[in-house]
Amino acid sequence: MANIINETEINAVIAKNIQSCMNERGLSQKELASALGVSQASISNWCQGIKMPRMDKIDRICDFFGIKRSYLLCDHRPHGESAPFRDAINTLIEERPEFEELFEALENATPEAVSQAVKILKALQE
Numbered sequence: 001m002a003n004i005i006n007e008t009e010i011n012a013v014i015a016k017n018i019q020s021c022m023n024e025r026g027l028s029q030k031e032l033a034s035a036l037g038v039s040q041a042s043i044s045n046w047c048q049g050i051k052m053p054r055m056d057k058i059d060r061i062c063d064f065f066g067i068k069r070s071y072l073l074c075d076h077r078p079h080g081e082s083a084p085f086r087d088a089i090n091t092l093i094e095e096r097p098e099f100e101e102l103f104e105a106l107e108n109a110t111p112e113a114v115s116q117a118v119k120i121l122k123a124l125q126e
Contacts, residue, residue, distance in 0.1 A: 013075045015049035021065045036060050056113040070107055
């Protein structure tokens with residue numbers, strides 16, 4: 001059975017990746033907030049893992065840094081270190097290979113398309 005990733009762990013991964021991108025560019029939270037058109041408090045919450053950016057903000061972050069969503073949302077620690085989010089996805093794909101096709105289809109999807117896909121999947125479960 002796949003590991004279940006909680007919201008705190010996902011927020012921590014996103015926080016680490018935002019901070020890494022900021023450090024690579026030498027950006028402060030204030031500068032990133034200005035570039036993204038959000039408050040510095042939002043950037044602070046994201047960088048501390050307190051909150052996760054909404055999908056439209058994730059897209060803005062990715063566009064700004066020139067990265068894919070998958071890069072922002074994945075744990076990039078070396079394989080020897082604990083990487084629960086990546087491990088859970090890999091385990092899920094091993095157990096259910098059809099999920100790999102689903103992940104690939106959603107990788108470049110718009111936020112609206114992802115939202116629609118989630119609604120469809122939830123309706124199929126009922």
